[in-house]
Amino acid sequence: MDLPQQRRAKQTWGVRVAWLALALLAALYCGWRFAGPAPLETNLLALLPATEADPVAEKAVDTLASALGDRTVLLVTSRDDAHAKAAAKQLGAALQKSGAFGSVTAELPPFDLSQIAALYLPYRFGLLTPADRATLAPPNAQADPTALHDLLAQRLYSPLQGGLTTPLADDPFGWLQRWLGGLPLATSNLTVEDNLLVSHQGDGEKATTSVLLVATLPGSAYETKTQRAVHAALADAESALRQSFPDVTVARAGAVFYAQAARSASEREVHLIGIASLCGIALLMLWVFRSPRLLLLGFVSTALGIVCALAATLLIFGKLHLLTLVFGASLIGEAVDYSIQYFVVYLGAGRDWDARRGARTVRPALTVALATSLLGYAILMWVPFPALKQIACFAIAGIVTAFASVLWLLPALLTRAPKRSPRRVFAGAARLLAHWQRALAGQRAWLVAALLLLAAVPGWLRLTSDDDIHLLIQRDASLVAQEDKVRAAVGVDNSAQFFVVRGDTPEAVLQRAEALGAKLDALDALDGGADAVGGYQSVAQFVPSARRQSEDRALLAQHVFNDPAALRATLLQAGFKDEVADAWLAAYAKPQAPLTVDQWLAVPWSQPYRHLWLGAVGVNAQNPANAPNASNGANGANASGYAAVVIPQRVTLHNAPALIALAHDLPGVVFVDKAASVSKLFGEYRVDSGWWLGGALLVVAALLMLRYRVRGGLATTLPVVLAVGVALAVFGYAGVPLNLFNWLALMLVLGVGANYAVFLREGCLRAAADLGAVWTGVLLSAATTLLSFGMLAMSAMPALRSFGATLALGILVSVLLAPMGMPTATPARKPGARSSESRRAA
Known part of the structure; x- marks a missing residue:
């Protein structure tokens, strides 16, 4: 072996070792990440963009999702009351024993309701219900002098009541007891029976008893380890339950179940798309190339692209979204395109094969193709949608790696000339191309384009759109049915729409929450009830503002304690002992600071409601004019302050506009509807994406005109432009509404179809x-891409289904019209001939 050959051999082995090191490094990093806590992101909210202009609203979404996400609810139902209760106890014991849950509450622990009254007792003279306030100082009227006597008599002689009661000596007129009765502690259909939370539905033979169990998770609902442990524990417990109580059914609700179902579905689709793509591509390549070696080398290049893409995505984002994982399996078809083009040059060279010359030969085509593909994916990087940013990052890293491996690794591995070439396949393809080019090329190309555009116009006129996020992220139907059953039994309809109330101080937040509460009460009082919310939960219901407490105390001072001697005489006449009356009067006379939110948060029983208080916040709020549902006062540069949430019990299509109007009318209040906000944002970006697509077409045309001159660049761009137009027309004729993912897929049709x-x-x-x-x-190349991206059209995820269907249609039209871009000087050139354009380019 002479010196140049030795040097070339060393360089070849150096390239092989470098690529092997890169592959090992990427594979080891991915293995290390998956060996620990699974990096797969199954939280559907994490797939969605930030939609609220006020970052505090986004914080509220995250806070509520966290508060409710780690809580799991089970509903045990039977027509036999005793069976339902016994089965609930058995299920609770089994789940607690399994260790899969942090805690399981079936039977309620002993709880002294007086603990709730004990918090409010020192502040009782500043706590009045609206009814008591109206009784003491009725609007447009004088206070009834006998009202106090009536209240006292009602308190003394009314029958004993359950729930939150206060000692007669501490609350002789019952003001605190009635105020405690208005706390939103049990805004549901549940009652306590035998220390169980029970809901009764139906009458007669259709009557059922449901028992609610509440469990908390030891870790995040989106961790694979937690999901598997919960799934196994429930499967075992329900199996034992069916043997003991065949008539009992169990419904479940909780983020952990949706996350586990989404993860399982994505894994199934990854396997389906990945295996189907691999098998289909392998069969196609074997049929065309008749070489297992080329097949193996093609998959080496593709595998390098996918492994490096996975490593880069995990390194940059830390987590891997479901959409990215499924999309990654479909990237096989595009990544293998570059190696296919190299193999075609390899087989066409025959005995004259030189690996380096082959790489130089194919480099221009691959470079232009890479540029157009990167343009399509780069546009996705600008969309403020975490999942699409990840997909773009994954795809860019994958195809760049595949491109580099074709130009540098494959020449180091494919050094020997081919033993045989599929000449019959190539000859048949040449004849097909000659016939197809005669029908499309030259002046006929513009005629075909005009006919396609004429046929497409009616389809464009029929185009519609639907940006509803619920159509794009589909939840497991079985879990949705079970969750609806739980909601019906509990009686709580809403947990996704709420108000965020902000202020510079906690007092300002409480005052604004009280104003909002008054407006919501007014909606419930309207005739017809279409706008009624059926109640709400607010921190101001637990802790009135200092101003409200001061006003209530002043009201008592004016109408009750204005004559202490007469008041004492009234109490003594009613039978109160002297020391009791004096102690009560002394308690009022003692100065008392108002109740604060911090004091309420400090008591253990407030834990289930603490998510209502967001606390101190400090953000750079944006201009509300650019914000959906933004209200006046909820913004400002470098704004800081405090915030709380108010959750209406029922939000419907009828009352949602009224609730949004309330937020606009009240300072510091924002109505948050994550689903509606995302849908609105999707609609805005769907419109913008049309402009992005037009701009990208101009950029691609300019790029191709630089390479092929003006006429050649326009001719090469024409097929993909027509592919976009035909795809839109097909959706219009089929009556399929367009969404953001259809338009983003058209970006990739432009990037990939132009190749x-x-x-x-x-x-x-x-x-x-x-x-x-x-x-x-x-x-x-088109067949492999269609096979992989076309599989996305069969995905259970509606977003990916829209994505895949659009890509498959656009790519199919692109490849069929690709001969339009061929130079007219080569209608059926034989091997070895050279066109005038190639001589000019040379």
């Missing part, structure tokens, strides 16, 4: 190129 015309035109520019081999490579 086929580029590959053909570059084949015409190459000296001694076999156009039959080039057309074979184009068809094979």
Whole structure:
């Protein structure tokens, strides 16, 4: 072996070792990440963009999701009351014993309701219900002098009541007891029976008893380890329950179940899409190339792209979204395109094969194709949608790696000339191309384009859109049915729409929450009830503002304690002992600071309601004019302060506009509807994406005109432009509403579909190129891409289904029209011929 050959051999082995090191490094990093806590992101909210202009509203969404996400609810139902209760106890004991849950509450622990009254007792003279306030100082009227006597008599002689009661000596007129009765402690259909939370539904033979169990998770609902432990524990417990109580059913609700179902579905789709793509691509490549070696090398390049893409995505984002995982499996078809083009040059060279010259030959076509593909994916990076940013990052890293491996690794592995070449396949492809080019190329291309546009116009006029987020992220139907059953039994309808109330101080927040509460009460009082919310939960119901407490105390001072001697006489006449009356009067006379939120948060029983108080916040709020549902006063540069949430019990299509109007009318209040906000944002970006697509088309046309001159650039761009137009027309004729994902898929149709015309035109520019081999490579590339991206159209995720269907349709039209971009000087050039354009390019 001479010196140049030795140097070349060393360089070849150096390239192989470098790529092997890169592959090992990426694989080890991915293995290390998956060996620990699974990096797969199953939280559907994490897939969605930030939609609220006020970051505090986004914080509220996250806070509520966290508060409710780690809580799991089970509903045990039977027509036999005793069976339902016994089964609930058995299920609770089994789940607690399993260790899969942090805590399981079936039977309520002993709780002294007097603990709730004990918090408020020192502040009782500043706590009045609206009814008591109206009784003491009725609007537009004088206070009834006998009202106090009536209240006292009602308190003394009314029958004993359950629930929150106060000692007669501490609350002789019952003001505190009635105020405690208005606390939103049990805004549901549940009652306590035998220390169980029970709901009764139906009458007669259809009557059922449901018992509620509440469990908390030891970790995040989105951790794979937690999901598997919960799934196994429930499966075992329900199996034992069916043997003991065959008539009992169990419904479940909780983020952990949706996360586990989403993860399982994505894993199934990854396996389905990945295996189907691999098998289909392998069969196609074997049928065309008749070489297991080329098949293996093609998958080496593709595997490198996917492993490096996975490593880069995990390194940059830390987590891997479900959409990214499923999309990654479909990237196989696009990544293998570059190696296919290299193999076509390899087989076409025959005995004259030189690996480095082959790389130089294919480099221009692959470079132009890479540029157009990167443009399509780069646009996704600008969309403020975490999942799409990840998909773009994954795809860019994958195709860049595949591109580099074709130009540098494959020449180091494919050094020997091919033993045989599929000449019959290439000859057949050449004949097909010659016939197809005669029908499309030259002046006929513009005629075909005009006819396609005429046929497409009616379809465009029929186009509609639907940006509802619920159509894009589909939840497991079985889990939705079970959750609806739980909601019906509990009687709480809403947990997704709420108000965020902000202020510079806690006192300002409480005052604004009280104003909002008054407006919500007014909606409930309207005739007809269409706008009624059926109640709400607010921190101001637990802790009135200092101003409200002061006003209530002043009201008592004016109408009750204005004559202490007469008041004492009234109490003594009613039978109160002297020391009791004096102690009560002394308690009022003692100065008392108002009750604060911090004092309420400090008591253990407030834990289930602490998510209502967001506490101190400090953000750079944006201009409300740019914000959906933004209200006046909820913004400001470098704004800081405090915030709370108010949750209406029932939000419907009828009352939602009224609730949004309330937020606009009240300072510091924002109505948050995450689903509606995302849908609105999707609609805005769907409109914007049309402009992005137009701009991208101009950029691609300019890029191709730089390469092929003006006429050649326009001809090469024409197929993909028509592909976009035809795809839109098909959706219009089919009556399929468009969403953001359809338009983003058209971006990739532009980026990927333009490659086929580029590959053909570059084949015409190459000296001694076999156009039959080039057309074979184009068809094979399109087939592999269709196979992988087309599989997305079968995904259970509606977003990916829209994405895949649009991509498949656009790519199919792109490859069929690709011969439009061929130079007119080469209608059916034989191997070894050279066009005038190739001579000019040379």
